[in-house]
Amino acid sequence: MKAVFLKELRGYFRNPIGYVFIGMMFLVISFYYIVYSMYYQYSDYYYVLDACVGLIMFIFPILTMRIMSEEMKTKTDQILLTSPIKTSGIVLGKFLAAEVIFLIVIALTLLQPLVTILHFKGTLNTAFTLGGYLAFFLLGTSFIAIGMFISSLTENQLIAAVITIVVFMLMNLTNGLYNVFPSSRYFSLGALIVALAIILFLIYRAIHEVIITGIVGVAALLALLVTFFIVPTAFDGLLIKIMQEFSVFERFADIFTGVFELSHVIFFLSVIVFFLFMTYQVVEKRRWS
DSSP, rough: OOHHHHHHHHHHHHHHHHHHHHHHHHHHHHHHIIIIIIIIIOTHHHHHHHHTHHHTTHHHHHHTHHHTTHHHTTTTTHHHHTTTSOOHHHHHHHHHHHHHHHHHHHHHHHHHHHHHHHHHHHHOHHHHHHHHHHHHHHHHHHHHHHHHHHHHHHSHHHHHHHHHHHHHHHHHHGGOOTTTSSOHHHHHHHHHHHHHHHHHHHHHHHHHHHHHHHHHHHHHHHHHHHHHHOGGGGTTTHHHHHHTTTOOHHHHHHHHTTTTOOOHHHHHHHHHHHHHHHHHHHHHHHHHH
16 A cells, blocks of 8 residues: 555656645635635634635546546556555555645645734634634545545546536535425435436446346335335435435534534545445456456
């Protein structure tokens, strides 16, 4: 894993991607810092981090689009896949290298709250600022894990970037669609079937096993239909409840507003682990194909 990590980390600084990501991230955060902290005189730094989330969704794909797809395009992935390095070492090494680049951005922004403390003579809300950084870190790390999985599905970096942006935008849009979707039980059932189809597609792309994917799909669909006919009232407004429960940005906002719960941290960690596991499955399947 160490060899993969160091190779990836050096790679970010041997081509413009690392510099572009760090520069664009710092530029966006600095812009909002000037607007909120300097112009509007807000002493709490978490306003800055919260405001820039809408834009950084378009910047993270720059970092993640090449993680796996570049190796496939240049065929250098064959060297890794035939090496004695474990698949988990390959995935974690690449993930941690991207994480370090993200942490560099966070480290650079730490100078801004210090300036705020000096400018406002110590009136910075430390608890909210730390909560803002925690939420920002968890969200950014989740973005890296999701983008890395998408990158593992295609050798085209542009396609990986576009799909990642679309996924991030859909994740963000679900945060404001609670009152748009009907609460009908039939609509919830239909939406869950569509979601199941998407999940099955991702499973198939990861393992390329039609029989296993089919068995999982049939079992899940039967369980869904049986539950619907036995307890139909359980599907009333179910889609809205699921969207609220699995909304990354909803939990992100909670941490930002001071509602710190361990379940929020566990949720983000689960998202990260899930997409790293899916990436592992894609790489492992390619290794033995």
